[in-house]
Amino acid sequence: MAYWLLKSEPDEFSIYDLEKKGHAPWDGIRNHQAKNFLKEMKVDDLAFFYHSSCKNIGIAGIMQVTKTAYPDPLAVDKSSDYFDEKSLIENKWVAVNMAHHTTFKTLLPLAKIKKLADSDSRLNDLILIKKGSRLSVMPISTEQWQALNDGVC
DNA sequence: GCCAACGTTGGC
DNA sequence: GCCAACGTTGGC
Secondary structure (H helix, E strand, C coil): CCEEEEEECCCCCCHHHHHHHCEEEECCCCCHHHHHHHHHCCCCCEEEEEECCCCCCEEEEEEEEEEEEEECHHHHCCCCCCCCHHHHCCCCCEEEEEEEEEEEEEEEEHHHHHHHHHHCHHHCCCHHHCCCCCCCEEEECHHHHHHHHHCCC
């Protein structure tokens, strides 16, 4: 079982939206490194749902992979913000499907994650808090997964 | 709104 | 293949 962290701007799509719907496609990823991680995901893998670019930044809960990578329909949808002209010839962008698992009672704020990392060596290599990292889909090691869950109230 | 950092584009 | 210019991400 592998673990992941996926970012979303809650104004666009929040964990509350996912909780309401139960499951949803994770689509619109337009970065090759992030895309490659999507392709590695297996059914039943768990992922943190991270709220970015908003008032309360941090990990809002957990979701679970229900479908492995398939061609992202938004890439060939001319009405979508995520439409990609080149994908009409070859669509190399992918989406996965995610199901809601847990919404944390209290969001684990980015500031607290950074504080935890200061005193917990398990979080040394957390990509999320690496300087300059903007990756929106990233792997989380078992140790990191445990350490972050330990920090949840 | 600002800005640091990264990614992409396109001229050469 | 280099690199400047531009666009985007995302924290603050």
